Amino acid sequence: MDGIRDCGADAFWPFPYMSSTISSAAMPVIKQTAMEPSISVEQHGASDKGLVATMRNQRWQDFLFHKVTLLFALTVLLMLVGIIISLAVGAWPAFREFGLSFITTVEWDPVNDKYGGLIAIVGTLVTSLIALVIAFPLSFGIALFLTEICPVWLRRPLGTAVELLAGVPSIIYGMWGLFVFAPLFGDYVQPLLAHTLGQLPVVGQLFKGPMMGIGILTAGLILSVMIIPFISSVMRDVFEVVPAVLKESAYGLGCTKWEVVRKIVLPYTKNGVVGGVMLGLGRALGETMAVTFVIGNAQHLSWSLFAPGNSIASTLANEFAEAESTLHVSSLFALGLILFAITFIVLSAAKLMLIGMSRKEGVK
Amino acid sequence: MMSGTPSNPVYRKRLWMHRIGIAMSFFAMAVGLSFLMWILATLFINGVKALNPGMLTQSTPAPGSEGGGLMNAIVGSLMMVGASTAISTPIGIFAGIYLAEYGERSMIAKVTRFVTDIMLSAPSIVIGLFVYAVYVANVKHFSGWAGTFAISLIAIPVVVRTTDNMLRLVPNSLLEAAFALGAPRWKVATMVRLRAVKAGVMTGILLALARVSGETAPLLFTALNNQFFSANMNAPLANLPVVIFQFAMSPYDNWRSLAWGGALLVTFSVLALNILSRTLFQQKIQG
Numbered sequence: 001m002d003g004i005r006d007c008g009a010d011a012f013w014p015f016p017y018m019s020s021t022i023s024s025a026a027m028p029v030i031k032q033t034a035m036e037p038s039i040s041v042e043q044h045g046a047s048d049k050g051l052v053a054t055m056r057n058q059r060w061q062d063f064l065f066h067k068v069t070l071l072f073a074l075t076v077l078l079m080l081v082g083i084i085i086s087l088a089v090g091a092w093p094a095f096r097e098f099g100l101s102f103i104t105t106v107e108w109d110p111v112n113d114k115y116g117g118l119i120a121i122v123g124t125l126v127t128s129l130i131a132l133v134i135a136f137p138l139s140f141g142i143a144l145f146l147t148e149i150c151p152v153w154l155r156r157p158l159g160t161a162v163e164l165l166a167g168v169p170s171i172i173y174g175m176w177g178l179f180v181f182a183p184l185f186g187d188y189v190q191p192l193l194a195h196t197l198g199q200l201p202v203v204g205q206l207f208k209g210p211m212m213g214i215g216i217l218t219a220g221l222i223l224s225v226m227i228i229p230f231i232s233s234v235m236r237d238v239f240e241v242v243p244a245v246l247k248e249s250a251y252g253l254g255c256t257k258w259e260v261v262r263k264i265v266l267p268y269t270k271n272g273v274v275g276g277v278m279l280g281l282g283r284a285l286g287e288t289m290a291v292t293f294v295i296g297n298a299q300h301l302s303w304s305l306f307a308p309g310n311s312i313a314s315t316l317a318n319e320f321a322e323a324e325s326t327l328h329v330s331s332l333f334a335l336g337l338i339l340f341a342i343t344f345i346v347l348s349a350a351k352l353m354l355i356g357m358s359r360k361e362g363v364k
Numbered sequence: 365m366m367s368g369t370p371s372n373p374v375y376r377k378r379l380w381m382h383r384i385g386i387a388m389s390f391f392a393m394a395v396g397l398s399f400l401m402w403i404l405a406t407l408f409i410n411g412v413k414a415l416n417p418g419m420l421t422q423s424t425p426a427p428g429s430e431g432g433g434l435m436n437a438i439v440g441s442l443m444m445v446g447a448s449t450a451i452s453t454p455i456g457i458f459a460g461i462y463l464a465e466y467g468e469r470s471m472i473a474k475v476t477r478f479v480t481d482i483m484l485s486a487p488s489i490v491i492g493l494f495v496y497a498v499y500v501a502n503v504k505h506f507s508g509w510a511g512t513f514a515i516s517l518i519a520i521p522v523v524v525r526t527t528d529n530m531l532r533l534v535p536n537s538l539l540e541a542a543f544a545l546g547a548p549r550w551k552v553a554t555m556v557r558l559r560a561v562k563a564g565v566m567t568g569i570l571l572a573l574a575r576v577s578g579e580t581a582p583l584l585f586t587a588l589n590n591q592f593f594s595a596n597m598n599a600p601l602a603n604l605p606v607v608i609f610q611f612a613m614s615p616y617d618n619w620r621s622l623a624w625g626g627a628l629l630v631t632f633s634v635l636a637l638n639i640l641s642r643t644l645f646q647q648k649i650q651g
Contacts, residue, residue: 058548065550069462072455073476076524079517080479083490086497141392149389158393160642165400167638169578171605172407172631175612175623180406225399232396256382279485286487288581289609313489313581320493321585336493340486347482 090333115331130220143235166229174293186213209304227280238272275353288313411628456523464531492582508601511587526568574637580605
């Protein structure tokens with residue numbers, strides 16, 4: 001401590017315990033080099049009046065700048081609050097009419113003005129679940145390849161290629177799905193699934209039914225291709241954060257690469273992996289155009305995955321522009337509110353998990 | 365990799381688990397890449413058939429009539445995307461400046477950052493619903509301005525996040541040098557900090573542009589669509605994504621062919637913007 005007191009480092013930080021080494025005459029000088037013009041004009045003479053005026057102006061400008069940028073930053077918050085309020089206001093008539101049973105009713109009857117959201121909600125959840133189940137192992141494999149196996153010169157091009165999957169607009173996925181993927185799926189893959197998995201006792205129910213190519217399973221598959229880049233990019237980021245020391249000590253003990261990933265990298269990045277998966281889920285829940293093309297737009301619920309169905313987003317896309325009665329419009333708003341609520345909860349959970357992961361980033 | 369099979373059965377089993385795992389990882393990468401190439405190839409093959417000068421000079425054809433083009437849709441899309449970039453860029457940059465400058469201690473900044481990241485992945489159709497409820501239902505007609513409003517709301521979080529991330533990369537020593545010379549905070553924030561990461565912020569704007577060019581859902585019930593050529597932003601405006609949506613699911617051959625052509629145009633511009641923003645940014649980092 002004595003060494004610190006003796007050196008001149010205290011010129012920048014007038015710490016309390018060093019005050020005895022700083023003369024009282026020096027203290028006002030240190031205060032003056034800060035941003036606040038706490039000197040009076042008389043202390044420095046009339047020639048510095050311009051300087052004081054400039055500093056006063058600058059305080060004003062800084063104050064204005066702070067307020068203006070704060071205003072713009074608040075627009076994002078305002079957006080969120082506005083969305084929630086407008087959806088709630090629009091959905092109110094439907095909830096007043098049907099109550100909370102709106103969520104569990106299967107009917108969707110524009111002719112008789114009776115609406116229930118279960119078909120759309122189930123469709124959304126089932127397609128997203130299928131997408132997740134398929135995309136998770138694929139994204140894990142891709143992230144593993146890009147971080148551990150790929151030679152360094154190949155990493156950027158391949159990584160960019162995977163990111164391009166995220167850049168392709170969703171309507172392109174819909175068109176490709178409807179015109180190219182669905183016919184092939186219906187002609188070759190669906191009969192195969194019906195013959196193999198469809199024969200099993202309980203699971204078989206999922207794979208029976210008309211093999212049209214479009215339906216809930218197809219929508220889930222196309223969604224999985226869409227969310228692969230999101231999940232794999234988050235996984236890549238968290239895999240790269242693992243300290244090299246941990247991996248090297250595992251290799252030093254004779255672990256194979258696969259064992260290092262399974263037993264060292266994955267447990268370390270658990271939070272990040274879960275966060276990435278939930279981010280992909282959040283994306284899949286809200287996807288509109290790709291699903292609208294291939295889900296078949298049928299308002300009925302069935303056990304078979306081959307059957308056409310509906311998701312919240314596709315219901316909105318198909319029916320909103322032509323909805324007539326206020327109850328129809330309001331029911332669509334109610335569906336939108338439910339979708340937004342589900343997505344908001346899933347994405348918040350994902351963000352919280354990823355924040356937990358970024359805390360580990362500084363660990364050496 | 366170990367050469368020759370080890371004699372110990374435990375080692376053998378571990379080696380096989382490793383080989384299977386690595387093979388599955390190769391397989392996953394191959395699957396991902398092949399889907400990408402399949403989609404792009406399909407798009408290219410089907411879209412090139414529709415490309416001809418008429419596509420850029422004629423308006424969308426009526427149901428059943430021959431020929432036609434996508435000019436009104438292209439013009440409408442360009443107008444809406446341009447207007448939304450003009451709106452979202454300043455808002456996004458200023459908000460990003462607030463988050464970077466005052467973000468360490470302010471609770472509002474932390475909450476805003478959280479909410480921005482959520483809005484990035486929020487369903488775009490809900491944004492369309494919001495704009496419908498707030499704007500279209502009140503003025504009682506669809507319009508290009510409503511569509512612009514909707515896609516600005518999608519572009520703003522992208523610009524905010526990129527600007528915020530870029531600004532936080534500026535080294536503290538640079539800022540402290542500016543402060544030491546007596547610069548007020550707003551000058552340091554704009555003339556020093558923002559200027560240092562100009563290229564990165566441009567990347568953010570290009571990425572927002574790319575994202576917004578392909579969005580269909582928010583335009584479905586805000587700008588609607590227009591069969592004829594119109595440059596009136598205050599009325600339903602033709603735009604490429606909604607035209608593609610309408611034409612793709614129709615029974616007419618020339619409509620479907622135009623849909624593929626439009627899809628090729630949209631994808632090409634989105635991917636070009638993505639790649640452009642990446643190379644621009646890489647150059648600035650190395651140069």
